[in-house]
Amino acid sequence: MLLEVEDLCVNYGHIEAIRHISFSVEEGQVVSLIGANGAGKTTTLKTISGLRTVREGRVVFEGRDITKVPAYERVALRLSQAPEGRGVFVGMSVRENLDMGAYVRTDRKTSAYREDLERVFSLFPRLAEREKQVAGTMSGGEQQMLAIGRALMARPRLLLLDEPSMGLAPKLIQQIFAIIKEINEQGTTVLVVEQNAAQALKLADRAHILETGEIVRSGTGAELAGDEAVKAAYLGGDV
Template sequence: MKMLLEVEDLQVNYGHIEAIRGVSFSVPEGTVTSLVGANGAGKTTTLKTVSGLRKVRGGAIRFQGEDITHLAPFERVKRGISQSPEGRGCFPGMTVSENLDMGAFLRKDRKTAAYREDLERVFTLFPRLKEREKQAAGSMSGGEQQMLAIGRALMSRPKLLLLDEPSMGLAPKLIQQIFTIITEINEQGTTVLLVEQNAAQALKRSHDAHILETGEIVRSGKGAELAVDPAVKAAYLGGDV
């Protein structure tokens, strides 16, 4: 299977603190790959480093075979990497429509049918956003803002979608809905790298998964296999479930 993203011996520091210590993993094209772990394990730092928001101390990041280790974040967006950040990061004073347009800021085809098709794709995935098209993002619920953050990331037409804690702070019913939509996005052809504390949902939806602890990958495998691994179940799934 063709590898879309390859991370090799990644090392990232916060000052003198080692946040990521020799992390290596690959994301096969067309899959959902998850990074699972507790708070402080290094999941978000890894994702930010892939998107160019954290500097690399050591190691390499390759996307479609090209070394992007030191590329600026906007150059990575141009190549097809887009992120929905932890905490959603919606522009509160801007409308849903304006937020979605910000996701396409590097596109030069905003007046074309292709752009309108991508907008309709987002509205089909998230009908609530169509209903709230002219509403300020800051007046929306947490679940609606999460939908907007994912929709905004999709507007750059990414090959690789980075999702950072999409279920954080959401009610159980909304969590299920968000993960169902993540699966649908993947089935439509977008590769997904998912960072998630909700290990049960993440492993259920993932082709491949990696368990992070204190900046290191301690276990890797198929999502379905890790979901029934006794050690993983004891640590992240509440024992026998």
């Protein structure tokens, strides 16, 4: 098992943001976490990344308990996140942003590094066209591509994506999810948090629904997409 989240509890002050959630991610899978705003999805990803303190439970990555491992060390272990809101370095160029994604690597002058850069440019040709452009002048969709590309430059075994479709036009949302599928097919395991439940379930091998900090339903993406209660609550009655 690549990732195991076991009986995880996380607080914001006295408020329980996550209550005793458990799930796993197998190597090669796409796993989706869906739910309404405030359900605990982003908190879950931040906790896996090391940006939130665990009150109870643990996070295990490649068989190692990383619950107390600092966030920067988790990146070195090849666990990388593209955050909600993109978080690009707005004053830096596209290329500089991508280089920042690889800050833990020691092989920047090797062919392997260039190959990874070319992989990102192949997935996102727009970034190749704008390699020298300042990130803050790019559109929201282009910044989302850059955020994912930057995360890929760390060569993650597990890529965490937080709301990759947020604020994007429908056509661009389809494009982003097609690229996420391609990233997975190239060998990167993906854990994605997403409010667009239809797209998230269509992509997912496994999916979990969070409500008020708890997992209330789990299954394959197809199973949940075909569930009448899920359709009514999250899919507008249809997929």
